[in-house]
């Protein structure tokens with residue numbers, strides 16, 4: 001028998017649908033049967049009513065970028081001093097010594113906060129993280145990260161083959177590039193081609209900080225010196241281009257690419273990103289934590305770029321909750337987004353990107369008939385952050 005979930009407000013996040021007041025979502029067999037005003041749903045369906053009270057109900061949320069293998073680094077890295085001091089503090093730790101029980105408890109906590117999807121990037125522990133995600137209740141993409149400049153490029157072995165991921169029906173393994181200075185152009189292209197051949201999403205850190213621009217443009221930067229001194233990069237020829245035009249020229253930007261950060265971008269870069277139909281994942285609290293500046297939110301929105309939010313790892317943030325990321329962003333950009341525009345960054349927009357590429361994810365992102373019955377209750381801090389815009 002259908003069950004009616006009644007709430008003071010419901011944001012279905014379906015284009016063209018209103019934010020309903022005194023509304024209900026009708027659920028049957030863990031799927032959404034209908035949504036609309038409570039009176040209308042009550043007349044249409046028999047079944048028990050669960051009154052959630054004075055809350056705003058939204059689709060379950062997406063965290064589109066994180067590094068679970070660094071969960072144990074919470075509070076152990078250097079905040080606010082820029083990228084090089086932050087990386088130094090990271091390298092002083094056992095950065096890749098994944099704490100599996102801690103990761104599992106974080107995932108459980110996320111689910112309890114109404115998160116249903118997580119895109120994770122793992123450099124050293126991709127097979128383990130894929131298993132952990134497959135056995136969680138979350139939908140997911142488990143990226144393994146290609147990093148370095150091998151002389152012979154074979155991206156194939158980087159794609160994790162996992163039976164439990166396939167059997168979960170809630171996720172996929174894919175391969176990501178690290179960044180344009182740390183992953184060779186050949187390897188980036190090979191990874192992108194591999195993901196494309198399997199209809200998988202591709203992701204890379206792009207235009208995150210000023211040192212990245214300097215390395216790509218001139219080959220001179222304290223960060224490059226650090227990477228050389230630690231043996232991460234041996235020889236390096238600067239391509240002489242800024243990150244976005246370089247990525248575009250390498251054929252990395254299209255509708256199946258997730259560009260993470262996009263902080264140091266120009267107006268021309270934004271036009272290029274919009275034309276490429278790539279999705280941009282902002283990580284505003286991570287950018288603040290490291291001290292690299294902020295992406296131009298208003299300009300990206302006005303250009304029509306598909307935007308979503310990620311927390312990045314706990315090596316550069318305080319929690320993995322998409323709602324906390326959204327309320328931080330909205331508080332610092334008063335009046336720039338409506339509540340529904342903001343919620344789209346953690347529901348509808350990432351579903352538009354991941355939905356066609358990752359099994360099961362097309363059932364998330366909005367509250368409409370046929371979708372999975374996965375909801376979230378929008379926290380008061382988020383609602384208050386949008387009072388100026390609404």
Ligand SMILES: [Zn+2]
Nearest residue numbers: 067205312313
């Ligand atoms: Zn990252």
